[in-house]
Amino acid sequence: MSREIRLQTPLTDEAVTPLRAGDRVLLNGTVYTARDAAHKRLIALMDDNQPLPFDLKGAVIYYVGPAPAPPGKPIGSAGPTTSYRMDPFAPRLIAAGLKGMIGKGNRSSEVIEAIRRYKAVYFGAIGGTGALIAKSIVSSEIIAYEDLGPEAIRRIEVRDLPLFVINDTVGGDLYQEGMKRYAQAP
Amino acid sequence: MREIPVSEVTETVARLCVEANTDLGADVEEAFRRMKETEVSPTGKEVLDLLLKNARIAREERMPICQDTGLAVVFIDVGQDVHFTGGDLEGAIHEGVRRGYEKGYLRKSTCHPFTRKNLGDNTPAIIHTHIVPGDRVRITVEPKGGGSENMSRVVMLAPAEGVEGIKAYILQRVRESGSNPCPPIVVGVGIGGTFERAALLAKKATLRPIGTENPDPELAALEAELLEKINQIGIGPGGLGGKTTALAVHIEMMPCHIASLPLAVNIQCHAGRHKEAVL
């Protein structure tokens, strides 16, 4: 059985380096949400040497566009979106200090290389379990790009958010390894 | 002639949008349970349990099963003896989507293709109208998420590629989709017709309840063969490895032009959401 590890954000090199593809993680602390449109704007700010709406150092970005919060709840359904759409932007952010990404689906070789080189981690959440994941989110606040609606950047606080390590600092890849282990066809 | 006020259509569509997004079909949950028995990966079993737990929370708390509450695909079969009163039918459907997505705290996901500006009310709905005999109206709402829709394709095969070419294309599509479309998936396949009809057949195929047999024995055999092969690829629940990559393969077929062999593969994620009502 895979290991279960509790982590607290912001993430450090020391916290990220021992993680291995297949480890199960319970994540705690502050996490920022961003999808394609927000990433495009973050990169534009970096191009212009402008400050970003949050500190990238040790930060974790969750690729999610949550459903609206029903009365009495901090957030609506909030599962991961498909990560490859953020691949063109992620290596720049990782080089600038981003330590963790949460999403679903395979990453490009450029992202996987950046994860190894700068000591970061890609966590997988189980796509389509948004109602369940919302239970681990205790607060949510829009901090930038409100005009993007569900794609705005939010600061969320998570308690024991259940994740799997997909890509680690030594080139491990749970999607590839998992598929290989159970493939019966050539 | 039977008169139906379009306001009834609006109310029904609004209700179905919320129900479809919060109350997963019994056939899907049953399939999760059944596949758990045959799943060999411990992580895969665990993921199937999470899907069952998620569906339960969604139903009890009226939360969307998935935050991507989709574009609202609406199939409406209109009996030819029906006369709609009090407004236009398509406008009434869009209004139903607008209300359902607002009242149900569902995510609004329609945007301008170039600027990507969110339109804010999840309209327009994608409407497929069909005129049928009788004086009834059947409305089906199928919220369709972006992750699995993005993995779908239409291809015009050469007729000589035949059924072997069809099988190879479908298997390749599932393999390349990997973990992106939130497996375990339902593979909707449309064969024949024209370019656009093949796509519609594939989408309709995703509506068939899981566990029901294709009435055409040849297609039923093809579905079983493809399901077995797909579940040998290894992608597994959540893409973390395992046997349960697909819950079902559903095929719809119709005649095509002597020069062509249209094939559409519409991937449906495990959040196989659809609800229907008859007026």
Ligand code: SF4
């Ligand atoms: S593919 Fe389906 S389950 Fe996955 S995020 Fe999209 S709508 Fe949700």
